[in-house]
Amino acid sequence: PAAGWALAARLQVRRLNRACGLVGYPNVGKSTLFNAFVGSSVAAAENFPFCTIEPNVVKVGVPDARIHALAQTCGSAKTVPGMVEIRDIAGLIKGASTGAGMGNAFLGQIRGVQVVLHVVRCFSDSSIVHVDDPVNIDPIKEYESILEELTIADLELASKRLPTLRKKATTSREAEKMLPTYEAVLKALEGGRPARSALVGVGAVASRDDFLSQLITAKPSVVLANVGPDDAARGNAFAERLAAHVAESEASAEAEARAQLAGGASAGR
Known part of the structure; x- marks a missing residue:
């Protein structure tokens, strides 16, 4: 399930005018990663929370070996790669959904992207300021905390x-057709689950739907474990725990959604 959502994210960024947003706690390496994408120190990466307020934005080329092969076949004098926009969005903290840490503004910036790149700290360095605990790093707690704020x-x-959409469904056939999906999404969110857990089989619809495209947890998402330099090649225990947790969480949410869909289908017969 997690791999499937990552594939959806890759497909999204291959389209024109797709924007990816770097999301996560303050000081977890979002701006440093942004600079790595750019290849220069465009974004300030300082050792204090909320170093970034306004998003840093840049368009970068998407590496694709097929372009060079096609260029050679066609004898093209110039090759132009597909472009993707990367946005370095200010860090979120617990309570962001209620406005803490300028959360309302930052959440609005996340709604404007098509793919969420969730950066999680998976390195231990007491010299790097952390809003929770710079010594006892807990990537799972950090991941779940941000996901909870996005879900809320x-x-x-x-x-x-939903009240407006329900009313619209009484006069619009298209709205009537989508209403069960909207209701399923609301039920998932009320249960503390991300919107995408209710979009099994219809995930592609979300990016084209006026309502669903505004939901952050309905967007394709990739979790990026930020490890230290010594662990860059093979990862570490923090990253392994995080990867296992994300895979298990996504699988559990999808299984529950499929069970609910099956139950609804049985009830409708």
């Missing part, structure tokens, strides 16, 4: 929009 923010938006 989506629940608030969905709760406000």
